[in-house]
Amino acid sequence: MTSDDQRDQTPVDGPDGPATRKSASMWSTVDAVNIDAGHVIGPYIIRELLGEGGFGVVYRAEQTEPVQRQVAIKIIQPGMGSKAVIARFEQERQTLALLDHPNVARVLDAGTFLRGVPYFVMDYVDGEPITTYCDRNTLSIRDRLELFIDVCDAVQHAHQKGIIHRDLKPSNILVTDAPSGASKPLVKVIDFGVAKALSGTMATEAVQTEHGQLIGTPEYMSPEQAEMGTIDIDTRSDVYSLGVVLYELLAGDLPIDSKSLRKAGYARVAQLIRECDPIKPSTRLGQLGERVEKITQCRQTTHHALARDLSRELDWIPLKAIRHERHERYRTASDLADDIRHYLRGEPL
Template sequence: MPSWNEQANSIFLAAVDLPRDAWAEFLDHNCESTELRAHVEGLLEAHLRAQIALPTIPPEPNRRLGKTELKRTTDFSGRDSKPSEPHAHPIRASGDFSESEEPEVVGEYRLISLLGEGGMGAVYLAQTDLPVKRTVALKVIRPGFPSSDVIARFESERRALALMDHPGIARVLDAGETRQGLPYFVMELVNGLPLTDYCDQHKLTLHDRLVLFRDVCQAVQHAHQKGILHRDLKPSNILVASYDDRPVVKVIDFGLAKALETSELENPGLTLAGGIMGTPQYMSPEQADTHSRDIDTRTDIYSLGVILYELLTGTTPLAINKSSLLELLRRLREEDPLPPSSRLAQSRETVNDVSERRQLTPNRLIKTVRGELDWIVLKATDKDRERRYE
């Protein structure tokens, strides 16, 4: 049985991806006590204050972020590794740094502002002058969250990124570790939007959405060839940036990655609270099985199928706002979703908006999706992974 804190974190991670107006009903179904509900509501409030899309797990109550001494452990840029000077300033939990304040320093990097806080740490906009001046994203596990499991997941993320070299995957540039054993790593900064947000804001045609989806698949295939699973593929982990006036996808956050070969990464099989790994709307049936540890590349294929479903219909196969977490996991394992074209035909109240964003009439959208696109999605999201793409 998961602990009280693990249960709270699991409920929070499931709720945070729901519309805000669905939180209350979701907590009604999942929180067994007023104390548990109050704790989850506190996590959600912290998430809102940070104004980010990723789930937030704040530091332990009444603990401040103290001084953190950094040492260099791994350098992927080719420079000689050397210890950095102890940094004399605490890492901030939120907010920007004003011009009158001395910037925070982590190793060779000056922290400019907080970009977001996720389940494993905080991500900062940072700058360095060595070997050349550049702006990067720096991720560090915040002091005050002394979880060996979280640290292990973070280490897995850092090393997984170092194995991969693909234009569709955010590159790792550097990495280090605090003297207290808290890892950090430096990644290329991606100034982009989540995949579905980008597509909708730019009203991309169905063809253009499929082109971006193909690029995502190629990036994930590269990771799979390196023996790396993502395990949490979803639109917020697939950013689209503009380079030379064309959209380019970048897959980010391999913090839930698992090595297919233990010789590549140690400690395979790391999971979130209660043995559940992933985001409920996008996780595979085998991920929803708390008794299973048998995860392979077809888990990512399933998540890609859900993302394609959303690109076509504007929604994920299973609605979760009225389901408890346990009920949702059961449905993921047992219920077959409607084909995308059937979902569009059934949702006459929303199909007008969905089709307009894809520059098609409702009837034309349904007709285009029906057939091959339906078949591709259903094959990718088959409950029996033996029948999915490999």
């Protein structure tokens, strides 16, 4: 994990660049756990703070036994010791243990320290958010779509286990260079910290959103998730978030203006997400002014060529994923991936 992967509440993880971590707005997080480098938690030696998430603080650590390796340790935030938050943390730990997929960060261990403060240990992913990685490496539209298919496959795996991520965004989708023998970069979906189990085997009754608390990141949040107090969230909420990520990978911007969302109060956020009709990616591209040149350079293309490529299927696919009404979206992450595969093979959708 990197510090970029923890921009859950305050920063805008979008084309305008990251905002400062601290904020007086409703998106701010509490201060990090005060653990210094060298602190020992069981077989783990803390090395550095990576960042803050919605419910926890993440550190890079070194495991000393029974194997030596780098790991990421997530520790619950100070001042968040309520039973409900502890229950969420326990759910996260159990949820991750159900996942076994090459594109999902594994849970390796879990326990408590100090006076019962829980922690869990995950794969350390030394990667970048998918949008940052694609831009820095000037990946073409085809290469971006190939990576995005891996993301969909990872999310589909979780859904088949009865797990919803609920906070899919570029900073929770990390990419590293291709491992030895692999033909393309490696995608890892991280931080199921706000996951909700669909099955009744976990303590779902105890982990519902508390009144006045918005779980997720507004730029990538589905209309139903933005409705405060709702518990009627299903896998199509993740499909919506995937659609926003895809839109950004293609057009270099978000379907709903980040600044408008960040300035709004709770009720206004829900209204904006529910009522704003996203425009086509190709149309959005034409509205970006001087930014278009950099966006097209990062995709190894020209403005004219990118607008042409986006003007047909690649306009339609992300917009179908982010429809306001759930029944109008792709039914599953796998269905979304299938349409992208059809596009890449030149087949009709």
